[in-house]
Amino acid sequence: MRNLMRLPGARLVLHAVVVIVIWLVMVQVNDRVDPLMNYYIALVAMYATAMFGMVILVGLSGQVSLGNGALMAIGGYLFALTTLNWQTVPILGVPMNGIWAMVFAAVGGVVFGLLIGVLGARLRGPYLAGLTLGIAVGIPAIANRFPDLLGGETGLQLTVPYPEGGYAALDAGFEDQFAEVAPSGEALLPSADASLAPEELLTADNFPSADATVAPEDLLTADTFPSADATVAPGDLLTADNFPSADASASAGDLLTPDSFPSGAASLSPDLGGTDISGVDPTGTSDIDLGFILERWQASLAVAVACIVAFVALNLVRGRQGRVWKAVRDDPVAAAVSGISPAGSKVSAFVVSSLFASLAGAVFAQILSYVGPGAFGLGLSLSLLVGVVLGGRSSLVGAVIGAVLLVWLPQFVLSLSEDRGWDEQVTNNAPNLIYGLLVVLVVLIAPGGLMGSMQTLVAKVTKR
Amino acid sequence: MSRVIAIRAVAFGVVAAVALAAAAPSGATAPAADPGVSATQIVIGTTTPLTGPASPGYKDVAPAAQAYFNYVNANGGINGRKIKYVVKDDQYNPAKTKSATSELILRDKVFAIFGALGTPTHSAVVADINRRGIPDIFVNTGSSNFDNPRRYPTTFPYFPSYVVEAKTMAFYIQGDAALNAKKKCLFYQDGEFGDNAAVGFNAAGMTFDTTVSYFSGQQVAPFTSQITKMKSAGCELVVFFGVTSATAQMLGTAAKAAFKPTWMITSVGSDPSVLGASLGSSANALLNGIYSPSFLVPIQDSSNPFVSQMKVIADKNNLPWNFYTYYGINTAYVLSQALKAAGPNLTRQGLINALQTKAATFRSAAIVPLVFSARTHQGLQGYYMGQYNGSGQLVRLTSYVITATSASTGTAKKTTYRALAPTPKLLP
Amino acid sequence: MMQFVDYLLGGIGSGAIIALMALALVLTWRATRVVNFAQVGQAMFTTFIALSIQTATGSWYVALIGAIIAGAILGVIIQYLVLGPVKRMDTSGAIIATFGVLIALQAAAGMIWGGDSQAYPQPFGNSAITLFGHEWPLSVYDLVVIGFAAVLVVGLTLIFTRTSLGLAMRATAFNPEVARLSGVRVSRTLTIGWGLAGIVGAVAGVLVAPTSTISPNSFDILLVFAFTAAVIGGLDSLVGAVSMGIFTGLLLSVVSGYSDSSNAPVAALVLLALNLLLKPEGIFGHNSARSV
DSSP: OHHHHTSTTHHHHHHHHHHHHHHHHHHHHHHHSOHHHHHHHHHHHHHHHHHHHHIIIIIISOOOOSOHHHHHHHHHHHHHHHHHHOOOOOBTTBOOHHHHHHHHHHHHHHHHHHHHHHHHTTOOHHHHHHHHHHHHHHHHHHHHHOHHHHOGGGOEEOOOOOOTTSHHHHHHHHHHHHHHHOSOHHHHOOOHHHHHOHHHHOOTTTSOOHHHHOOGGGSOOGGGSOOSSSOOOGGGSOOGGGSOTTSHHHHHHHHHSGGGSSOTTOOOOGGGGGGOGGGTOOTTOOTTOSSSOHHHHHHHHHHHHHHHHHHHHHHHHTSHHHHHHHHHHHOHHHHHHTTOOHHHHHHHHHHHHHHHHHHHHHHHHHHHTEEOGGGGSHHHHHHHHHHHHHHOTTOHHHHHHHHHHHHHHHHHHHHHHTTSOOOHHHHHHHHHHHHHHHHHHHHHHOTTHHHHHHHHHHHHHHHO | OHHHHHHHHHHHHHHHHHHHHHHSOOOOOOSSSSTTBOSSEEEEEEEEOSSSTTOTTGGGHHHHHHHHHHHHHHTTOBTTBEEEEEEEEOTTOHHHHHHHHHHHHHTSOOSEEEOOBOHHHHHTTHHHHHHTTOOEEEEBOOOGGGOOTTTOTTEEEOSOOHHHHHHHHHHHHHTOHHHHTSOEEEEEETTHHHHHHHHHHHHTTOOOSEEEEEOTTGGGSOOHHHHHHHHHHTOSEEEEESOHHHHHHHHHHHHHTTOOOEEEEOSTTOOHHHHHHHHGGGHHHHHTTOEEEESBOOTTOTTSHHHHHHHHHHHHTTOOOSHHHHHHHHHHHHHHHHHHHTOSSOOHHHHHHHHHHHGGGOOOSBOSOBOOOSSOOOOBOEEEEEEEOTTSOEEEOOSSEEEOOSSSSOOOEEEOOOOOOOOGGGOO | OHHHHHHHHHHHHHHHHHHHHHHHHHHHHHHHSOOOTTHHHHHHHHHHHHHHHHHHHOOHHHHHHHHHHHHHHHHHHHIIIIIHHHTTSOHHHHHHHHHHHHHHHHHHHHHHHOSSOEEOOOOSOOSEEEETTEEEEEEHHHHHHHHHHHHHHHHHHHHHHHSHHHHHHHHHHHOHHHHHHTTOOHHHHHHHHHHHHHHHHHHHHHHHGGGSEEOTTTTHHHHHHHHHHHHHHTSSOHHHHHHHHHHHHHHHHHHHHHSOTTHHHHHHHHHHHHHHHHOTTOTTOOSOOOOO
16 A cells, blocks of 8 residues: 555545545535535535635644635635626536636635735734734725725625526526516606505595594503413404494404405506516425525535545645645744745745635635625634634644534534523523633634544554 | 544544534425415514624514514414514624525525515525515615515515615705705715715705715724814714714714714614613703604604504513614514415415505504505605604604605605504504 | 814824723733734623623722723633633634634623613713814813823833833743743733733723723724734834824824725725835834744
8 A cells, every 4th residue: 555655646646536535425415415404515615615725824834814704705706706797608508607707716816815925924923813814804895995896885696607497597587577567667666656546545534644543442552462371262362353343443454354355366456467476476486496406506516616625735735835834834944944935835825725715705605696795704714713723723624624613513502592591682692602612612622623632532542 | 544544534424423413304394385384374584683793773673573473473373373483693794694594494494584684684695585486575774776676576675775765865955945055964884875875865966065984883983083074174964874873973973073063864873762872861962953864653652553552562572662673563563464465375476466566555653655566665665854852752844754766866755645543452 | 284183183082992902912912922802802891891880880980990800800710711721822723712702702791781782971071172272173081091091001111111020021921931940920920911901901991982882892893903003013012002003093083084984994904014014023023023
């Protein structure tokens, strides 16, 4: 085995096999789970993509970054801008927008990684933290400065380039239907007067002003609440029928009974005839049966990107470059003496991690079908650091564990505090409290992350 | 080598175990044509900030709606169905909104989304909700983006957009010679507030002598430079478009600088109870004389049957009696009427049809017309102008209401509107 | 020109607050070589405690003293429970630990005091001072804030330069191992450092609350500006943190005044980037910030 590994290219093949096996397994899993699980898998794969970069930057190269969420924003926005503004020619019937958008995101990630790396490679821990914190806050804020191009605080919605049969086509269907009836939406906006039709619906005679005519017994008072202990049969409760229809408000009540309308699925009024939107017909459309499961597509895409990135990361980490990064992290002076450029090594770590973050950002944009400063804020940057520290900062498997934790922990802490009958402000805040304490606890108990602890554990067991 | 493999195996084992645990099948589907509705239950869901920087004030909306639904359920529900309201905290983060909404749709199998809060947050999910044909009722935002029945056929924003509000303000100012003669300045929050305000005032042909802005989150530092700028520009009428916490900051900073223009503040920026809590004892003095458009019966008007009855629900549930609670109960009340109007065979299409055709018959504390139709999904399209008195109460100045559309052209106009009386016991 | 002076004066008050928060960050950095993300959370928490005391007693001064005591205790507790055990950790681990504390503190405050913004009473006059026929955008309260900042800086500088405790703290900050060998009780000095930082943060919180409001997240943005100021000031320098804090306040005010306010955070970022590019060790830094 050992000799086999010495063959040229053997490592490359091994890594490829590992990644392809994982990919094949994930494809099978993807096809068998429900859409919500697809969505979670997509999120985990997306986080893992970004966290492979964090492992290289934080774990191997020994730098700190509070700003990788902002680098994801770079990828996300570049992806969004490309798909929104650039129509490409399909090749063999396949629309190339998505692929080009990913390429642009990758290039943008490399460029920004280079910029930040050159700025940051010269800085020690806390100063680097300061710079990257500034980036984490400053880059998303750029979107607010260019609202016309970048959508401002509201962000940009994008139609993700799907394979055929995706919802892009369905969307177009909506547009077509309305295009026939309402060529110009604005022109058809009814004036407030017309849509009010006060003569028909709400004349003073029928519905006197609210202040005047409610009989005192019609008012909701504290007594109206069925008391908890007394078991009043529902029939004994006061209902609209109990009240004489002498006063106007009771006759107003008549308007609202279901009988006054022919049927639940009432047709639209004749004057609007053509604009009936029943063509949308959500009735027959069960949630997941659109012929195309969006979440499954997102998960396949995110997993594919994560696998490609994992392959690159495996080769870097387990190859020469990985040893260079570690050498500079452990002893920059010794590394420099042996001919390695410490600054170059650090910049390269930034470039790689920025590239991965950018690709993850592009995937995130597709999962959300949206980019906006709120989604790529300081919180995201810090989550990436939380994930890589909790998972294990010097191992790619640790990155995957961290990604799973980032998706699973919030669910877990939420489930701990649900339906406990606590006071509302306690229930609302309990998940965050538990989350914060758990993060501290894991850092204290497992300073090397879960992966680090497992390695220690396995080492102890195997030594015996 | 074997050790490394062992570690790998353990690691993958853990990952797989966690994945499988999370993958456990969850939630039974309701046996009805549309998800989320059965003979005895309607499941609706929402995403809203219950914690985090955006939560002050907003966190009260969903619990208030929940309180109203509980009240309806205790009184027999709607057409025999009880409402189950699933509230998810998204901390005003669009990425979390996406996850929460996916869970609402795929795990909780909601029949409709009701009262989702925020423009950036809802922008991340509105297309997906519509794609699935899920009714998206009463989005809690003043942004005009979501009123687009062609693009978002299931989305129904409730409260009048900031564009309508800007047109309303312009209409009122232009109709009052004394106000119109003042040197006018605009102070806005960067983003949708500023953008929408610009659209509305441009359409109304109103220009400002000076415009200044602040960025969301800047409230923590006093608005000294903005106030200084407006003061040295000699502003006499300041129109403010922003959130309530910023209003508090602005009024406090202006008082400090002895800057005393006539203020006109957006309805979302002038909740008197939140302002009172933020400004402390000086609140009433600072609020006195401030103009503010509104669309609901003034919250302090306890003689009004809507206000007094909604307050009963709030008090019964120990909810703070503020604009957000009031608004939450009010929208839940309107939704309940829409669900009832959709008839016993409740379907998503039926609910949408009910909203589009019967909105004018729904009663609510809004004293401006509710005008949903197949062509516009912007519910309320008008305001009345109010002014705060010395005891912190908003007094209605206009017997008429000022209505407008969110379109980038067209001005506001006077409309007479008389609200319907509440239904008995405030039940749908 | 007058307008420029007005903008400058308008920024002094918030500058002094940023300065105090930056000072707290520098103190924890000097003590344990940790950038304390929880600092604003601690300040928020103690300000809520102060508000409760203020409501109960009606005295602004009692509330301030309560906040100071609470700040010291909280700082010591966090150092003892969290940072003590992880002080061997790398920057990332320590940052994440303090970040966890921040989330927990904000959630705890939300549980105890609710999530709403609350008013903090104004202890002194907050109207503009009129002098020489001009209304200056500066109030008595601003002067009090600046006074507090000045007293704290002078006091801390005296402690650091004139007392044996200060010597021990400086020695520990420089090299804990050598300090330990020279007979310094290192863990005690670390704890005192965190206590002092907690006090400074608590004072900053009580001082900033009346000009704004207090809610679990209301100090979040302060962290960014204070961290920027501390880094530019050189992280090790008390004077650097304070002067750069005030400078950041002035910059934000002037930028918001002359251009759009959303340029203010970008200006702070540009300042930070330029500083790290040209003088990475900070304006007042002594140690080398570059590792190679």
